[in-house]
Amino acid sequence: MTDTHAMLAKPTHDELAEQMFVRDLKVHMFRTIDPLAGKLAESFDPGEQSNSRVDSTYEAVSKMPGFSRFVGLYRGSQELLWSLVGHSVERQAAELEEIASQAPGDLGSLKLDPEMEQPEYIAEGDIHMMPGGYALDDGSLVQGALMDRGGAVYMLGQNGGFLNDRRGWTLAAHLHSRWPDFKPEKILEMGCGIGASVVPLAKTYPDAEVHALDVGASMLRYALARARHLGVAVHFQQGSAESTPYPDESFDCVFSCAMFHETSPEAMSNILNECYRLLRPGGIVAHLEVPQRYEDETLWTQVRGELEREFNNEPNWKTAISADYDTLLKVAGFTDVATGYQDATGSADSTPENFAPENKGVFRSWFVASGMKPADD
Ligand SMILES: C[S@@+](CC[C@H](N)C(=O)[O-])C[C@H]1O[C@@H](n2cnc3c(N)ncnc32)[C@H](O)[C@@H]1O
Numbered sequence: 001m002t003d004t005h006a007m008l009a010k011p012t013h014d015e016l017a018e019q020m021f022v023r024d025l026k027v028h029m030f031r032t033i034d035p036l037a038g039k040l041a042e043s044f045d046p047g048e049q050s051n052s053r054v055d056s057t058y059e060a061v062s063k064m065p066g067f068s069r070f071v072g073l074y075r076g077s078q079e080l081l082w083s084l085v086g087h088s089v090e091r092q093a094a095e096l097e098e099i100a101s102q103a104p105g106d107l108g109s110l111k112l113d114p115e116m117e118q119p120e121y122i123a124e125g126d127i128h129m130m131p132g133g134y135a136l137d138d139g140s141l142v143q144g145a146l147m148d149r150g151g152a153v154y155m156l157g158q159n160g161g162f163l164n165d166r167r168g169w170t171l172a173a174h175l176h177s178r179w180p181d182f183k184p185e186k187i188l189e190m191g192c193g194i195g196a197s198v199v200p201l202a203k204t205y206p207d208a209e210v211h212a213l214d215v216g217a218s219m220l221r222y223a224l225a226r227a228r229h230l231g232v233a234v235h236f237q238q239g240s241a242e243s244t245p246y247p248d249e250s251f252d253c254v255f256s257c258a259m260f261h262e263t264s265p266e267a268m269s270n271i272l273n274e275c276y277r278l279l280r281p282g283g284i285v286a287h288l289e290v291p292q293r294y295e296d297e298t299l300w301t302q303v304r305g306e307l308e309r310e311f312n313n314e315p316n317w318k319t320a321i322s323a324d325y326d327t328l329l330k331v332a333g334f335t336d337v338a339t340g341y342q343d344a345t346g347s348a349d350s351t352p353e354n355f356a357p358e359n360k361g362v363f364r365s366w367f368v369a370s371g372m373k374p375a376d377d
Contacts, residue, residue: 004162006099006229007222009149015088022081023153029077030156037061037070038300045299054302061303075311078129085150086131093142100141100225108210108233110224112217119240121264122215125313128154134193134262137217144222148194158363160196166344167257167366168197171288172204173350174342174368175253179284184208184252188278190241190271191259195223195234201255202232204348211235211251213244242270244278251278255286261320268323272332279373285334286370287325291341291359293367294322325369334371341365 011019044060046053061067089096118135126133130150136143152164160166175182184205189198192212202210212234214220220236227234239245241259254275260268275285292301305321308314329337343354343365359365 003160005226006103007096007145007148007226008162009085009089009092009096009145011088011149015084018084019081019088019149019153022077022084023156025077026081026154027156029073033070033073038298040064041300041303053299054306057299058303058306071307071311074307075129078312081153082129082131082146082150085153086146089142089145089149092145093140096141096145096222099229100221103225103228104231105228107228107231108224109235110220111235111237112220113238113245114217116215116238116240118215119242119263119267121262121267121316125315127262128312128314134214134216134219139218141218141222141225143216143218144194144220144226147219148196148222148226151194151196155363160346163199164196165200166346167288168200169346169348170342170344170366171197171255171257171286171368172200172348173345174286174288174355174370175204175284176348177342177350177352177355178338178370182253182284184284186251187211187253187255188213188244188246188251190244190254190256190275191262192220192223192234192236194219195227195236197257198234199227199230199232200348202227202234208252209235211237211246213237213239213241215240242267242274244274246278248277249280249283251283252280253284253286254278255288257288258290260287260289260323261314261317263320264316265319265323268320269328269332272328272334276333276373281373282375283373284370285329285373286368288342289320289367289369291362291365291367292321293359294318296359297321329369329371333373335374337369337371339367339369342368 041057041061044057046056122135132143152162186209189212192198192214198212217238220238224236305318308317325339326337340355340357341359
C-alpha cells in the first residue's frame with residue numbers, strides 16, 4: 001500500500017496501528033472464521049430439492065449458541081473500522097480543508113444541488129455501517145475523507161492499496177478487452193463516490209471530457225480535491241443516477257463501479273434506462289459489480305447475503321448479485337451485450353482472454369455487464 005495522494009487522511013503511529021489491527025481482524029475473519037461458519041451451515045443443508053434451502057439453513061444456523069458471537073464480531077469489526085478511521089479523519093478535518101484549497105483550481109469542476117432529494121435506499125440507512133452514510137453533508141469534505149481511508153481498510157488494501165483504484169482499472173481493461181479501438185470523447189461515471197474509479201478512466205482516455213455523478217455533497221467536495229491533487233480533470237456533479245441532469249445523447253461511455261448493490265431493484269432498471277438516454281448511438285455502457293453471482297455461489301455465500309442485509313445494511317446485495325444483467329441490459333435497449341468476469345488489474349492493458357465466464361474469486365476478478373446503444377437508433 002505505497003501509492004497515495006495528498007488528500008488521504010494521515011494517521012498517527014497509534015491510529016495506524018489501530019487501522020492495521022482492524023484490517024487484520026477482518027482478514028482473520030475472512031480466512032479462518034468464515035469458512036468454519038460455512039462448514040457449520042452446510043451441516044444444516046436440507047438439500048437442493050428444498051424450496052427454502054437458504055432460509056431454512058439461515059434459520060438453523062442462527063439458532064446455534066455461537067451465532068450471536070459470530071455476527072457480533074462481524075458487525076463489531078465494521079463498527080470498529082468506521083469508528084477508528086472516523087476519529088483519525090475528524091482530527092485532521094481542518095488540515096484536509098487546507099490541503100484541498102491548495103489543489104490546482106483549474107482542473108475539473110463541482111456542481112452541487114442542495115435541493116436534491118435523496119433516493120430512499122440512500123436516506124434510510126448507513127450503507128455498510130459507514131456513519132452518516134453516503135449522503136451526510138455538514139458543508140465539509142470529511143465524509144469523503146472517511147469513505148476514502150475507510151474504504152481502503154475495508155477492502156483490506158487489496159483494491160489498489162490506498163488509491164483503491166483497481167475497480168476503475170479493471171473497468172478500463174474491460175473496455176480495452178471488448179472494444180480496443182473505442183476512443184470516447186465524453187465519459188460519465190454514475191455513483192463515483194470519492195472518485196477512486198473514475199481517475200483510472202480519465203488516465204486511460206486523456207483526451208476525453210470526464211464527468212462523475214454521486215448523491216453525496218461531502219464525498220464530491222473531497223473527490224474534486226483528490227482528483228486535482230492527482231492531476232486529473234473530472235467534472236463532478238451531485239444527483240441521482242436514476243434521473244440525471246445531463247441532456248439526451250451527451251456521452252460516448254457511461255459506466256459504474258460497485259453501485260448497483262447500493263441501490264434498489266426499481267432503481268437498477270431506472271438507471272439502465274437513464275444510461276440509454278444519456279448515450280449517443282454507438283455509445284458503450286459498462287457496469288462493474290462484486291464478483292459473486294448468487295446462482296453460482298456456495299450455500300454459505302447465499303446465506304451470507306442475508307447477513308449482509310441484516311447486519312451490514314446492504315439491503316440490495318442479494319438482488320444485485322442475482323439480477324439477470326444480460327436481460328436487464330437488453331430490455332433497456334442495448335445490443336452486443338456480454339456479461340462475465342474481468343480479471344482484476346492495476347492497468348488498462350488487456351486482451352479478450354481477460355474477460356471470461358469464470359469467476360477467479362474476490363479481489364481477483366470483478367463481474368462486468370456491458371453493451372452498446374445501437375448505432376442506428
Ligand atoms: C460502493 S460505492 C462505489 C464508489 C465508486 N464507484 C468506486 O468504485 O469507488 C457506491 C456509490 O454509489 C453511489 N450511489 C448509490 N446510489 C446512487 C444513485 N442513485 N445515484 C448516484 N450515486 C449513487 C453511492 O453514493 C456510493 O458513492
